[in-house]
Amino acid sequence: ETGVTQSPTHLIKTRGQQVTLRCSSQSGHNTVSWYQQALGQGPQFIFQYYREEENGRGNFPPRFSGLQFPNYSSELNVNALELDDSALYLCASSSEGHSLRGYGYTFGSGTRLTVV
Amino acid sequence: EDQVTQSPEALRLQEGESSSLNCSYTVSGLRGLFWYRQDPGKGPEFLFTLYSAGEEKEKERLKATLTKKESFLHITAPKPEDSATYLCAAFGSSNTGKLIFGQGTTLQVKP
Numbered sequence: 462e463t464g465v466t467q468s469p470t471h472l473i474k475t476r477g478q479q480v481t482l483r484c485s486s487q488s489g490h491n492t493v494s495w496y497q498q499a500l501g502q503g504p505q506f507i508f509q510y511y512r513e514e515e516n517g518r519g520n521f522p523p524r525f526s527g528l529q530f531p532n533y534s535s536e537l538n539v540n541a542l543e544l545d546d547s548a549l550y551l552c553a554s555s556s557e558g559h560s561l562r563g564y565g566y567t568f569g570s571g572t573r574l575t576v577v
Numbered sequence: 578e579d580q581v582t583q584s585p586e587a588l589r590l591q592e593g594e595s596s597s598l599n600c601s602y603t604v605s606g607l608r609g610l611f612w613y614r615q616d617p618g619k620g621p622e623f624l625f626t627l628y629s630a631g632e633e634k635e636k637e638r639l640k641a642t643l644t645k646k647e648s649f650l651h652i653t654a655p656k657p658e659d660s661a662t663y664l665c666a667a668f669g670s671s672n673t674g675k676l677i678f679g680q681g682t683t684l685q686v687k688p
Contacts, residue, residue: 465620494674503581503664503678504621517674551620555674566676568613568620 465554465569473575474542482537482572484552493535494566495527496551504551510535539574547576579604581667583679590655590686598650598663598682606670610648612641613664615681621664624650655686 466485474480486493492511496504506519510529524540533554539546553566582601590596602610609628613621625634627643634641638659640651650663662683666676 492674494676496676496678501680503583503666503680504676505678506675509674511674517671519675553620553676565611565623565626567623570618570620573618 465552465567467550467552467569467572469572470570471573471575473577476542476544476576478542479538479540480542480574482539482550482552482574484535484537484554484569486533486535486552486554487567490554490556490567491533492555493529493533494553494555495535495537496553497521497546498549498551498571500548507537542576544576547574549573579667579669579671579677581665581677581679583663583665583682585682586680587683588685590652590684592656592686592688593654595651595653595655597652598665598684600648600650600665600679601646602648602665602667602677603646604667604669604677607667608670609668610643611666611668611676612639612648612650613666615662615664624663652684655684657686657688660684660686 468483494509495507498504509517513529526538528536549571551571552569555566584599612624615621625641630645638653642649662681664681666678
């Protein structure tokens, strides 16, 4: 059973640029969530995708957007990067029933984004 | 507003010295309280889910408990390999899949 894989592992971007982060969910999981984790902080919920539609969003501006594909993989896009966007971006997947009942979410190792 | 607070922020123990980590929460319609372990540069690794006050779960040297306002992660006779950041997260009734995380407790166990 494969886990959640994220790419790339590290990324350096310049302020104002755009970035796309990718996530392959665990086999059998159809729900994907994205989180932002600043250094020394707990993860903050960005949004969740279920059956290719966004079905929940945290307090993040519209320049944070996402996609989920038919194979349940997902992308996180961030436009007009700001210095404060520097963080570890985590993807988490779960199966349909489990996500609604709050069962285990499987996290990837994350993408470390640095904005300079 | 839903909130999760963990204490202490950092904890240093000697090998074998037992202790507890605290997670206080104010979440509407709590549906689950999660504990995760996170090693540096890695994603959170699932440890436990607790669903109702009075519930307890154990795994090796770790034991998680839940009351109506807080959860504790008890570490019995810790070893250096238990060193990590422990995250608590709550899942409420919003039904959007949102986990509300605390800021974590960084545990260091010295041999």
